Amino acid sequence: MPYAVRMRIVIAGGSGFLGSALAAHLAANNHHVVILTRQPRSADPGRPRTTFEHWSPDGHSGGWANALDEADAVVNLAGESIAARRWSASQKQKIRDSRLLATRSLTAAMRELSRPPRAFISGSAVGYYGDRSDETLTEASAPGTDFLAGVCQEWEAAANAIGDRARVVLIRTGIVLDRKGGALPKILPPFYLFAGGPIGSGRQYMSWIHRDDWVRLVAWSATSESARGALNVTGPRPITNKEFSTALGRALRRPSVVPAPRFALRIALGEMADALLLSSQRALPVRSTDLGFTFRFSNIDDALADIFTTR
Numbered sequence: 001m002p003y004a005v006r007m008r009i010v011i012a013g014g015s016g017f018l019g020s021a022l023a024a025h026l027a028a029n030n031h032h033v034v035i036l037t038r039q040p041r042s043a044d045p046g047r048p049r050t051t052f053e054h055w056s057p058d059g060h061s062g063g064w065a066n067a068l069d070e071a072d073a074v075v076n077l078a079g080e081s082i083a084a085r086r087w088s089a090s091q092k093q094k095i096r097d098s099r100l101l102a103t104r105s106l107t108a109a110m111r112e113l114s115r116p117p118r119a120f121i122s123g124s125a126v127g128y129y130g131d132r133s134d135e136t137l138t139e140a141s142a143p144g145t146d147f148l149a150g151v152c153q154e155w156e157a158a159a160n161a162i163g164d165r166a167r168v169v170l171i172r173t174g175i176v177l178d179r180k181g182g183a184l185p186k187i188l189p190p191f192y193l194f195a196g197g198p199i200g201s202g203r204q205y206m207s208w209i210h211r212d213d214w215v216r217l218v219a220w221s222a223t224s225e226s227a228r229g230a231l232n233v234t235g236p237r238p239i240t241n242k243e244f245s246t247a248l249g250r251a252l253r254r255p256s257v258v259p260a261p262r263f264a265l266r267i268a269l270g271e272m273a274d275a276l277l278l279s280s281q282r283a284l285p286v287r288s289t290d291l292g293f294t295f296r297f298s299n300i301d302d303a304l305a306d307i308f309t310t311r
């Protein structure tokens with residue numbers, strides 16, 4: 001549905017898997033999008049109402065801050081990928097520092113502007129809650145204690161530092177499902193080889209969300225004055241990894257009976273296996289639902305059918 005008012009929205013990390021989908025959605029709804037990127041590039045003629053601005057997210061403001069002047073909202077998605085490589089001590093440092101420095105750069109820029117953006121929509125993840133078995137998690141639940149939970153808490157605190165000047169929304173994103181990016185393409189290969197199945201015990205909960213709903217929910221939080229504070233950006237029906245694997249097998253018409261053993265994943269991936277594959281979060285999007293947001297995809301079979309058949 002097109003929005004009535006045309007806005008100027010800046011997306012830091014808008015070149016990535018989630019940011020590029022958000023940028024395309026906003027531009028299609030007549031907003032002007034500015035993407036902050038570390039890679040200088042010129043405007044893409046194929047992308048209307050979208051410009052690129054080079055920035056250096058070093059914890060400070062810079063000449064690029066002009067791009068935020070008179071913007072209506074800033075969306076902060078920048079950060080080193082958490083799944084790109086094994087978590088050495090230096091890789092963990094990069095994962096943490098890249099998020100904190102990018103967030104501090106944005107809040108420093110917002111503080112020095114005479115007309116700063118009214119809304120700051122800043123990244124976080126359901127990793128905030130740590131590994132929580134089958135406990136139901138709302139935005140009011142306590143944080144976890146592992147590495148990613150610590151990163152998310154610091155990341156959110158850095159964003160909240162601008163709370164006196166802007167409406168801050170902390171988007172605790174779950175597992176975003178799409179065929180072309182995020183977790184799904186990494187999970188698919190064994191299924192295509194007829195060797196797919198649950199990961200570890202399969203009892204861990206996955207707080208999944210269809211990418212289109214992620215985009216709609218984040219766009220809604222940028223444009224709705226009522227959205228404020230932490231939001232679980234997850235679908236309304238989290239499921240166990242075993243249920244997910246079974247649904248994926250159904251969608252692909254492949255068996256889903258070959259489990260990936262926990263010890264093998266730990267040998268192959270180290271600490272990352274626990275954090276990304278074996279950790280359990282059963283998060284519910286309580287705040288957005290209370291505020292009237294409606295999801296298109298709450299059933300995993302419908303979501304996977306859409307992902308695999310219509311695109």
Ligand SMILES: NC(=O)c1ccc[n+]([C@@H]2O[C@H](COP(=O)([O-])OP(=O)(O)OC[C@H]3O[C@@H](n4cnc5c(N)ncnc54)[C@H](OP(=O)(O)O)[C@@H]3O)[C@@H](O)[C@H]2O)c1
Pocket residue numbers: 012013014015016017018019036037038039057077078079080081082098099102123124125126173174175176177182183
């Ligand atoms: N995808 C998911 O399912 C998921 C789930 C939970 C949370 N999240 C969080 O949501 C955010 C966006 O996710 P995504 O999947 O779109 O990530 P992505 O595809 O890796 O994109 C992140 C963007 O951040 C920028 N970036 C990369 N390394 C950086 C660094 N060291 N310093 C500053 N900027 C850097 C890059 O932009 P340039 O190269 O153009 O500068 C990149 O396009 C991430 O913070 C991620 O942790 C994602």
